[in-house]
Amino acid sequence: MKNSEITVVNSKRGLFSLNLRELWSYRDLVVLFVKRDLKNVYKQTVLGPVWIIINPFLSSFIFTVIFGMIANISTNGVPQFLFYMSGNILWSYFSSCFNRAGSTFLSNARIFSKVYFPRLVMPLSGILYNSITFLIQFLVFFILTLVYFVSGQNVRPNIFILALPIFMIHTAFLGTGVGLIVSSLTTKYRDLNVLVSFGLSLWMYVTPIVYPVSQVPQNLRAIMLLNPAAPIIEAFRFAFLGSGSIEPMYIIISVLVTAVLLTFGMLVFNQVEKNYIDTV
Amino acid sequence: MRENCVIKTENLTKEYKLGVIGSGTLRHDLQSWYARIRGRENPNLKIGASQFTDSDRFLALDSLNLEVNRGERLGIIGSNGAGKSTFLKLLSRVTAPTDGEIKFRGRIASMLEVGTGFHPELTGRENIYLNGAILGMSKAEITSKIDKIIEFSECEKFIDTPVKRYSSGMFVKLAFAVAAHLDAEILIMDEVLAVGDAKFQKKCINKMRELALSEDRTVLYVSHNMNTIRQLCSRCIVLEQGKKIFDGDVETAIKIYLGSDSGNAVSVEYDGQYKEPCRRNDIELLRAEYFEKTDNKFYGDEPVLLNLLWKNKADIKNLCLRIEVFDSHRYPVTAFIIENFYSGSCGDTASMRFRLNISRIVKGGYATRYIFYDKQNPTLAFENVEVATGLGFTKIMPEQNENPWQKSWGSVYMDKIEIDK
Numbered sequence: 001m002k003n004s005e006i007t008v009v010n011s012k013r014g015l016f017s018l019n020l021r022e023l024w025s026y027r028d029l030v031v032l033f034v035k036r037d038l039k040n041v042y043k044q045t046v047l048g049p050v051w052i053i054i055n056p057f058l059s060s061f062i063f064t065v066i067f068g069m070i071a072n073i074s075t076n077g078v079p080q081f082l083f084y085m086s087g088n089i090l091w092s093y094f095s096s097c098f099n100r101a102g103s104t105f106l107s108n109a110r111i112f113s114k115v116y117f118p119r120l121v122m123p124l125s126g127i128l129y130n131s132i133t134f135l136i137q138f139l140v141f142f143i144l145t146l147v148y149f150v151s152g153q154n155v156r157p158n159i160f161i162l163a164l165p166i167f168m169i170h171t172a173f174l175g176t177g178v179g180l181i182v183s184s185l186t187t188k189y190r191d192l193n194v195l196v197s198f199g200l201s202l203w204m205y206v207t208p209i210v211y212p213v214s215q216v217p218q219n220l221r222a223i224m225l226l227n228p229a230a231p232i233i234e235a236f237r238f239a240f241l242g243s244g245s246i247e248p249m250y251i252i253i254s255v256l257v258t259a260v261l262l263t264f265g266m267l268v269f270n271q272v273e274k275n276y277i278d279t280v
Numbered sequence: 281m282r283e284n285c286v287i288k289t290e291n292l293t294k295e296y297k298l299g300v301i302g303s304g305t306l307r308h309d310l311q312s313w314y315a316r317i318r319g320r321e322n323p324n325l326k327i328g329a330s331q332f333t334d335s336d337r338f339l340a341l342d343s344l345n346l347e348v349n350r351g352e353r354l355g356i357i358g359s360n361g362a363g364k365s366t367f368l369k370l371l372s373r374v375t376a377p378t379d380g381e382i383k384f385r386g387r388i389a390s391m392l393e394v395g396t397g398f399h400p401e402l403t404g405r406e407n408i409y410l411n412g413a414i415l416g417m418s419k420a421e422i423t424s425k426i427d428k429i430i431e432f433s434e435c436e437k438f439i440d441t442p443v444k445r446y447s448s449g450m451f452v453k454l455a456f457a458v459a460a461h462l463d464a465e466i467l468i469m470d471e472v473l474a475v476g477d478a479k480f481q482k483k484c485i486n487k488m489r490e491l492a493l494s495e496d497r498t499v500l501y502v503s504h505n506m507n508t509i510r511q512l513c514s515r516c517i518v519l520e521q522g523k524k525i526f527d528g529d530v531e532t533a534i535k536i537y538l539g540s541d542s543g544n545a546v547s548v549e550y551d552g553q554y555k556e557p558c559r560r561n562d563i564e565l566l567r568a569e570y571f572e573k574t575d576n577k578f579y580g581d582e583p584v585l586l587n588l589l590w591k592n593k594a595d596i597k598n599l600c601l602r603i604e605v606f607d608s609h610r611y612p613v614t615a616f617i618i619e620n621f622y623s624g625s626c627g628d629t630a631s632m633r634f635r636l637n638i639s640r641i642v643k644g645g646y647a648t649r650y651i652f653y654d655k656q657n658p659t660l661a662f663e664n665v666e667v668a669t670g671l672g673f674t675k676i677m678p679e680q681n682e683n684p685w686q687k688s689w690g691s692v693y694m695d696k697i698e699i700d701k
Binding site (some may be wrong): 005006007008009010011025026028029031032033035036039040043111112113114115116117274275277278 | 281296369370371372373374375376377378379380381382383384385386388390392393396397399401402406409410413414415416417418419
């Protein structure tokens with residue numbers, strides 16, 4: 001079988017010449033990268049993959065102590081630990097998608113300088129890998145929720161839990177979209193990296209992770225929900241814990257913002273990838 | 281594009297900016313930008329440096345036109361910096377051309393490096409899958425070929441061991457085995473064979489040749505090793521400073537590359553040939569000649585007496601000359617330097633005889649390069665005003681030691697070791 005398709009390489013690249021069909025033909029590579037990462041992250045650690053679960057437990061515990069017990073921030077009657085854990089796992093899913101996409105160019109410079117494959121393979125495998133981690137954490141969270149539910153605590157999972165895949169896609173796309181933009185910028189400006197890690201933790205605090213939206217003063221609430229990450233967290237909590245609310249208008253805004261960021265991110269990424277190896 | 285043509289490049293050009301690209305930090309770039317919109321001087325510019333000079337840019341590949349046919353085994357040779365690797369990088373789409381275009385038919389599999397994407401923690405088998413997928417194979421394709429790949433790699437025993445435990449030779453063998461079994465119509469290799477042992481090198485070259493002959497694959501191969509080029513290639517191009525200077529049969533190409541072509545000349549008339557571009561071309565070298573010689577062989581302690589004739593295209597003050605010497609593999613051996621030996625006015629021609637003591641250079645054939653340079657005023661840096669390929673010479677030397685000098689020992693004789701009392 002001879003493949004005789006003609007490919008043309010030149011200096012110009014159309015703004016929208018994103019080759020998704022080519023990306024699809026590299027799907028096996030995406031899967032292999034995910035497998036590689038799964039096999040390697042916890043190599044030479046004592047606890048291995050158990051870390052995936054320990055991480056959110058630890059940080060949720062710390063949040064419970066600091067924000068729940070010491071700062072005494074209300075969680076609307078929801079068990080504190082569960083409240084923090086819900087925000088925690090979704091946020092860490094978001095931030096790891098962001099980080100993976102954001103470091104695409106810098107951390108893969110070596111391999112990118114030697115071989116061509118669609119560069120989007122990297123952030124894509126990042127999404128898949130992080131989704132697996134998230135699902136494991138989520139499973140633990142869900143079991144915990146059921147335990148609280150059965151034992152009669154103030155936890156009310158409802159029909160919206162079926163929207164979990166949508167929550168995930170939304171979160172992953174938002175993180176990746178912003179990450180792609182960052183990745184394209186950091187090839188030239190390394191000092192942006194410092195700003196980015198600072199910005200990310202700032203972003204966490206303006207997102208209702210350690211406090212419920214209902215604790216925010218009424219006049220700030222609208223602005224707060226314009227943050228595209230906020231309505232997702234709020235809706236996620238509503239679905240599984242029954243606290244908070246689903247705000248259709250803000251969710252629509254968030255979806256639109258995500259779509260714009262992701263599209264823009266992919267376009268910039270596509271422009272940067274063709275020559276970045278000369279300047280990295 | 282003709283049916284039989286698999287790669288076609290038109291005016292393929294790649295330009296690099298020299299020096300630091302941007303300032304690397306956002307703050308400095310913003311400062312420069314802000315200064316520019318206010319019409320002030322850029323605070324980050326080095327004092328005295330002009331903003332855009334020609335020398336800031338460097339053409340790694342200069343309008344290359346090339347057609348490669350199906351089933352050809354094309355060798356690409358040239359000295360370091362000739363643009364070979366840039367060409368392969370453009371072909372394998374690691375980076376995009378500045379100008380011109382490439383058309384190719386089918387898939388390209390490139391091995392610019394051995395074992396790209398190999399992960400030390402994964403086993404040999406897992407790495408075959410990963411590496412194969414990186415090079416563009418699907419999982420099913422790899423599965424159907426994995427036995428052949430493992431067999432070719434000669435690593436059966438260790439295939440389920442992490443590759444970090446492999447010896448470097450095994451690593452190369454495994455990596456090459458994957459590449460050799462790619463389904464791509466075009467295979468690109470950059471000196472990857474240099475690492476394996478002789479037996480495996482031969483096996484690889486045979487495999488490549490077999491792929492080209494029996495399956496009509498096209499192979500592009502870059503190497504400094506002329507033997508492997510001879511064994512593998514059916515056609516060869518020579519690159520020099522980003523330009524194709526020869527395209528044709530392998531032996532002639534190798535001769536041109538090694539410089540043995542102009543081998544026995546004792547004089548050369550430059551009529552625009554054999555020159556390299558330089559920014560301030562204030563001198564035009566017209567003729568170079570060995571004084572009273574009938575061939576370019578120099579015996580023993582005989583010095584090289586070199587006549588150079590040039591014309592001043594501007595007023596010249598304190599001219600300097602450097603004569604660089606290269607061995608037959610184009611590795612630099614040494615350089616002769618004379619500084620501030622000449623001043624003259626525009627339009628004059630000058631002729632001078634230089635004496636070069638080559639007694640310390642070991643026997644063998646050498647190529648040379650003449651570089652004239654000066655500085656316009658004491659505060660500026662030196663700049664080249666003329667660069668030309670020089671006359672070659674052959675050094676003949678009676679053996680001084682019982683054990684004859686080996687080329688691998690180097691190219692310079694030193695004094696005998698003395699016993700220190």
